[in-house]
Amino acid sequence: MTTHDPLENPVRFIDERTSAAPLMRKGLRYLFPDHWSFLLGEVALYAFMVLILTGIYLALFYDPSTAKTVYHGSYVPLDGQQMSAAYKSVLDLSLSDKAGLLMRQTHHWAADVFVVAIVMHLLRVFFTGAFRKPRELTWVVGLVLLIVALLEGYLGYSLVDDLLSGMGLAIGYGVGLSIPVIGGPAMLGVFGAPFPGKEDFFSRMFIMHVLLLPMLLATLIGVHLALIAARHHTQFKESKRTTEKRIVGAPMFPAQAPRSLALMFFTVGILFLLGGLVQINPIWQWGPYEPWLGTNGAQPDWYLGWLIGALRLMPSFDVTIGHFTLIPNPFWGGVVFPGVIFTLLFAFPWLERRVSGDRAGHNLADRPRDAPTRTAFGVALLSFVFLVFAFGAADRLFVLWGLSYNTQLYIFRIAIWVVPPILFFVVRAWCRSLRAADAVEADRHAAEREAAARNAALPG
Amino acid sequence: MKRLLRWLWAAIVLGLAKLFGRGADGEADAAAGRDAPTERIVAAGDPDRHAENVVLVLLALAGACALGFVAVYALFSPASLPNELLGLCLGLCCVLIGAALTVVAKRLVVTEELEDDYPQPQPEQSAEVAQIVHEAGSRFTRKRLLLAAGGMTGGALAVAALTPALSLGPFWDTAPLDRSPWRRGTRLVDQDGAVILAADIEEQTFYTAFPEGADPENIASPLVVIRVDPATLQLPAGRAAWAPYGILAYSKICTHAGCAIALYRKPTFPVLEPHDALVCPCHYSTFDPFTGGTVIYGPAGRPLPQLPLMIDADGYLRAGGNFSGRVGPSWWNVREPPIE
Numbered sequence: 137m138t139t140h141d142p143l144e145n146p147v148r149f150i151d152e153r154t155s156a157a158p159l160m161r162k163g164l165r166y167l168f169p170d171h172w173s174f175l176l177g178e179v180a181l182y183a184f185m186v187l188i189l190t191g192i193y194l195a196l197f198y199d200p201s202t203a204k205t206v207y208h209g210s211y212v213p214l215d216g217q218q219m220s221a222a223y224k225s226v227l228d229l230s231l232s233d234k235a236g237l238l239m240r241q242t243h244h245w246a247a248d249v250f251v252v253a254i255v256m257h258l259l260r261v262f263f264t265g266a267f268r269k270p271r272e273l274t275w276v277v278g279l280v281l282l283i284v285a286l287l288e289g290y291l292g293y294s295l296v297d298d299l300l301s302g303m304g305l306a307i308g309y310g311v312g313l314s315i316p317v318i319g320g321p322a323m324l325g326v327f328g329a330p331f332p333g334k335e336d337f338f339s340r341m342f343i344m345h346v347l348l349l350p351m352l353l354a355t356l357i358g359v360h361l362a363l364i365a366a367r368h369h370t371q372f373k374e375s376k377r378t379t380e381k382r383i384v385g386a387p388m389f390p391a392q393a394p395r396s397l398a399l400m401f402f403t404v405g406i407l408f409l410l411g412g413l414v415q416i417n418p419i420w421q422w423g424p425y426e427p428w429l430g431t432n433g434a435q436p437d438w439y440l441g442w443l444i445g446a447l448r449l450m451p452s453f454d455v456t457i458g459h460f461t462l463i464p465n466p467f468w469g470g471v472v473f474p475g476v477i478f479t480l481l482f483a484f485p486w487l488e489r490r491v492s493g494d495r496a497g498h499n500l501a502d503r504p505r506d507a508p509t510r511t512a513f514g515v516a517l518l519s520f521v522f523l524v525f526a527f528g529a530a531d532r533l534f535v536l537w538g539l540s541y542n543t544q545l546y547i548f549r550i551a552i553w554v555v556p557p558i559l560f561f562v563v564r565a566w567c568r569s570l571r572a573a574d575a576v577e578a579d580r581h582a583a584e585r586e587a588a589a590r591n592a593a594l595p596g
Numbered sequence: 597m598k599r600l601l602r603w604l605w606a607a608i609v610l611g612l613a614k615l616f617g618r619g620a621d622g623e624a625d626a627a628a629g630r631d632a633p634t635e636r637i638v639a640a641g642d643p644d645r646h647a648e649n650v651v652l653v654l655l656a657l658a659g660a661c662a663l664g665f666v667a668v669y670a671l672f673s674p675a676s677l678p679n680e681l682l683g684l685c686l687g688l689c690c691v692l693i694g695a696a697l698t699v700v701a702k703r704l705v706v707t708e709e710l711e712d713d714y715p716q717p718q719p720e721q722s723a724e725v726a727q728i729v730h731e732a733g734s735r736f737t738r739k740r741l742l743l744a745a746g747g748m749t750g751g752a753l754a755v756a757a758l759t760p761a762l763s764l765g766p767f768w769d770t771a772p773l774d775r776s777p778w779r780r781g782t783r784l785v786d787q788d789g790a791v792i793l794a795a796d797i798e799e800q801t802f803y804t805a806f807p808e809g810a811d812p813e814n815i816a817s818p819l820v821v822i823r824v825d826p827a828t829l830q831l832p833a834g835r836a837a838w839a840p841y842g843i844l845a846y847s848k849i850c851t852h853a854g855c856a857i858a859l860y861r862k863p864t865f866p867v868l869e870p871h872d873a874l875v876c877p878c879h880y881s882t883f884d885p886f887t888g889g890t891v892i893y894g895p896a897g898r899p900l901p902q903l904p905l906m907i908d909a910d911g912y913l914r915a916g917g918n919f920s921g922r923v924g925p926s927w928w929n930v931r932e933p934p935i936e
Contacts, residue, residue, distance in 0.1 A: 167712050234669055237679045238686070270717075303855050307878055310853030310925035320773055320927045325765035330772050331815050331854055331924065334765075368714055382711050390638060390705035398697035405690030412683005428804050428818035428848050430858030432877040447853065447895060448879045454897030454926050464926035465897040466853050499714050531880070541880065542893075 167385035168392045169371035169378075173260045175399055180253035182403040183246045184357065190243040190411075191346065197233060199225035200295065200342035202335055211420045219424035222338055223297040227420055242411025247289045249407060251439040254282050262484075262514050264501035266370045268494075272485040274363040279481055281356045284349055286439055291345040293417065293437060295338070300417075302425025303434050306331060307447070311470030316463050332427055370501040380499050433531060442521055445528030446473040449549060477521060505574075508567035515563045516556035523552045639706045647703035654696035661689035770929060776918055777810035777817055778903060784808070784819065784845070784913040794907045797823045797843050802860040804848060807915070816923040818848035819903060820857055820874055821913070822885060828871075831902075832888045838904040838916060844885050845903040845913075847923045850876035852896035854925040857883070874900065888920070897926055 142149040151157035168174070201221040207214050209224070210231050229236035258278065261267055267275035290308065294301045309331045312323045328334030371378050371385065378384045386392050410416075422431070436444055446469030455463035480487075488510060489495060504511040526533075527548040534541050665685035672678035701707075733739060766772055784792045784805040792805055803821040806812045826842035838844075848857050855878035863869045873892060874883045881894035889900030901923050904916030922930050 165710065165712075167710055234672070234678075235682055238682045241679070242683070303878060306854040306856075310850075310855075313854075313925045313927040316928050320770045320929055321767045323927075324770060324772065325761075325767050328765045330775070332813055340764075366715065377711060381714055383714050384709060384711050386707055387710055391701070391707045394697045394701035394705060398694045398701060401690045401694030401697060405687045405692075405694055407687075408683050408690060409687030410683075412680050412687060427813055427815050428806075428856050430856035430877050432859060434877060444879070450895040452881075452891050452893075452895055452897060461898075461926050461928060461930040464928075464930070465895050466925065469895070470853075 164389040165387040166365070167368070167383050167387055169369050169383065169385040171372060173264075174369060176253055176257035176260055178396060178399055179403050180250055180257060181357065182400045183250035183253055183407065184353065185400075186246040186404055186407050187243060187250060188350065188354075190239045190246065191350070193239045194229065194236075194243055195346050197225060197229035197236060198222070198295070198342070200338040202297070202332075202338050214420060214423065217424060220297045220338075222295065223419075223424050226296045226298075231420065238408070238411050240411075241414075241416050242408050244293070244416045245410040245414070246407050247292060248416075248437060248439070249403075251282075251285055251289060254278075254285060255439075258282065258481075259514075259518070263504045263511055264370065264372075265498065265507055265510065266501050267485050268488070269485070269497045270367050271363070271370070274360060274367070275485055276482060277356055277360045277363065279478065281353065281360060283478065284352055284356065288345065288349045288353065289437060289439060291341050291349070295341055295345060296417075296419050297338070297425055298419040299422040299425045299429055299431055300419075300434050300436075302332070302427070303430055304436055304440075306427070307444075307466075307470075311443075311447075311466045314464035314467035315471060316467070319464075319467075368499070370499055372503070373500050378500065380497075383499065433535070435529065435532065441528040442525040443470055443474060443528075445524040445526065445530075446470070448530065449524060449527055449545070449552070451549075473524070477517070480517065505567040505570040508564045508571070511567050512560045512562075512564035516560040519559050520552055520556045523548060523555060527552075639708045641706040644703050647699050651696045651699050651704070654692050654699065658689045658692035658696065661685045661692060665689065773924070773927070773929075774922055775814075775816065776923060777807045777814055778915045778918050780915060780917045782807045782810075782915040783908075784821070784905075784915070787812070792821075792913045793911050794841065794843060794913050795911055797821060797913070799823045799825070799842075805845065805913070815849045815854065816847070816919070818856070819845045820848045820860075820885075821845050822860070822872075822874075824872070824886065828886060830887045835888060835902065835904070835920070837906075838902060840905055840907050843905055843907075843913065845905050845915075846874065846883070846885060846889050847901045847903070847919060849924050850878065850881050850896060851898050851900060851921075851924070851926055852876065852879055852881045852894070855879075857900070898930070 147157065147160065151160075199221045203221045204218055205221050205224055207217045207219055207224055207227065209215075209228055211227060214227070226240070230240055231237070261275065261278070290304065294305050294308075309323055309327065312326065313319045315322065324330070326333075326340075327337050328340075329337075368383050369385070371383055375384070386395075423429075435441070447466055448469075450465055450469050452465070454461050454465050491509070502510075527544065530539075530541055530544045530548070533539055533544060662685070665682060668678050668681045668685055672681070736742060785808045786792055786803070786805060789808075791808065792803070797803060799822075801822070805819040805821045806817050810817055812818065822844050824842045824844065826839065829839060829842065829844075831838060846857070849855075850857055855876050857874045857876050859875035859877055861873045861875045861882065863871060863873075869892070871884050871886045874885055874889075875881070876894070876896070879895050881896035882892050883889045883896070883900040884892045885900075889902050891897070891899060899921065901919035901921040903919050906914050906916040908914050
């Protein structure tokens with residue numbers, strides 16, 4: 137056997153040592169069906185990449201310590217303030233270290249975009265039925281990814297230890313405490329002591345945020361991608377060639393690679409432009425957190441808005457027997473509400489199979505109109521979550537539009553139960569009529585073709 | 597005409613390729629002694645020098661932006677915060693590279709539309725896997741017993757492996773959740789640790805107080821202190837002496853989710869809401885300090901714990917005892933004494 141110079145013929149060099157050539161050959165010609173909506177998941181992947189890179193930079197400056205120090209840094213309005221070493225380190229990296237603010241703001245923007253992209257991707261997969269057999273596992277792994285991403289984001293902005301992050305942690309503690317039976321012990325375990333917790337709590341959050349959860353996210357992303365590669369993408373029925381058995385698309389190399397790389401650079405570039413030009417979470421304005429401080433108009437990052445909305449919508453009651461509290465109020469909005477939504481999403485592939493009786497595998501993606509009941513259910517569920525989310529911003533809506541908070545509270549309490557069922561029936565009827573119109577159109581085309589064929593067959 | 601131009605282009609490029617000895621396709625490879633593929637795998641397409649020029653310009657601009665980033669980093673001082681320029685340079689650099697790649701994708705590589713089979717399930721192989729597993733266990737006579745024993749040992753090991761996690765917190769000892777630093781006689785101090793004179797507490801103002809000598813960060817520590825006209829008080833029975841001269845103290849931590857009661861609200865509509873109220877800005881739980889901290893709005897499920905106050909001989913505010921209820925967010929174990 138001739139030896140090959142790794143520089144002269146790298147592929148040959150690698151293949152002789154790994155027998156990877158068949159895999160590489162196949163990988164280069166792996167097919168990607170072409171549709172813009174198939175790129176949403178890729179945007180999430182690239183945002184994750186930016187999160188890792190900017191996150192490593194931030195971790196080199198951050199100090200996960202609640203030890204009290206007195207600030208004498210470059211931000212004069214906070215001069216002489218007592219604060220935690222954690223908050224001081226974030227102030228310093230934002231205001232004194234060159235490029236620190238760019239990295240922190242880009243990191244924050246990337247986190248917001250990461251979750252936006254995941255949610256949009258989830259909606260695309262839901263409304264096209266791409267979660268059906270043989271892709272239920274991909275769906276389930278994706279949902280776990282979303283949950284971990286929410287937790288990771290929450291920990292990220294909690295680490296800063298500014299006023300807003302402290303208020304967020306207090307609410308998290310309150311919600312955790314509300315879980316029947318285990319709430320108290322669980323929160324003592326997590327925080328190490330009653331709120332605001334033991335000194336160790338911040339280093340525990342830190343290791344979760346920078347090591348355990350990112351590793352979990354990376355692993356889940358790897359599994360998600362491997363599952364996609366094993367079963368290939370779904371595709372829309374766009375021509376006679378696209379069938380349940382045959383995939384039609386552009387090969388990974390050369391066609392898809394520069395497209396994906398372009399998307400990657402656009403995502404990274406836009407995130408850095410946002411991080412540089414558009415201010416996000418100006419932590420020096422909030423000041424340090426102490427358990428006795430709070431501020432009006434506090435809002436979490438967008439992806440937790442649905443939870444604050446649910447907490448605010450709940451009527452005032454704890455479930456009690458005599459004077460023994462069984463279920464404190466935050467349990468409903470903070471645990472039951474997201475729990476029900478995620479359970480529905482996790483179970484949906486199997487629920488739908490049970491209702492429709494369709495047990496077959498599907499490689500062709502539906503258009504939303506092709507499955508009127510699914511689309512209607514999805515829109516109803518989405519509207520429910522969206523209304524709760526919107527109420528989370530009711531105090532801001534009051535400031536913007538002068539709409540009384542109290543009036544909004546009662547409107548939303550009714551709307552969340554009335555709007556989704558109405559939308560269900562409206563959307564289902566709409567999908568059915570679109571489908572009927574499609575059928576009429578198809579009939580007309582068939583008739584025209586037939587007529588043309590008959591005309592052509594006429595003698596003379 | 598267009599066709600002719602394209603042919604011309606192709607001829608020129610082919611000629612150039614010949615001239616420099618490296619072809620766009622297999623010829624040159626064959627010349628270099630490699631096993632040349634007889635047939636193309638990637639579909640052929642026409643070259644596009646104009647697009648190549650665009651790519652070159654975009655890459656040059658992107659490189660300039662990257663160097664610009666370095667220059668901005670080097671030239672500006674941290675105080676002048678060149679954050680916008682840094683972001684602009686780095687962001688534009690990436691966007692320009694993305695644009696260059698887009699031109700490559702659209703104009704310089706062929707976009708083939710290929711077909712392939714979707715991967716199919718392999719029932720025979722699945723059956724063989726099951727068979728292998730099944731046959732591997734054929735020597736066991738008490739399969740279930742052994743599996744149960746293995747499962748139980750595994751479970752025991754898992755429990756053992758998780759046990760050290762108990763060191764994270766007190767877990768089952770939930771007494772810390774009920775601890776309060778307030779005792780009968782504890783003096784009230786302000787944020788700087790200075791003791792508070794009852795005479796200094798004015799009406800229409802909102803004070804935060806802490807127990808003298810205790811950790812202010814303990815959530816049972818902070819108090820809201822206000823002063824109202826004693827004639828307007830409707831405190832529950834048994835609390836008549838808790839508010840000397842109309843000075844009231846409540847826990848500053850909301851019983852809903854643990855945020856600070858940071859807002860003092862004047863009545864928005866006095867006919868229906870005659871009282872000032874204490875409001876938590878997180879979820880707008882609102883408590884009535886005149887009636888013993890009862891919930892008048894928002895999601896909180898139980899009243900704000902009240903701290904009895906007394907005034908000592910020197911005129912300082914002291915706690916008259918512990919809170920009327922447990923401080924902080926509710927949980928399973930909270931017992932609430934009735935407000936008569």
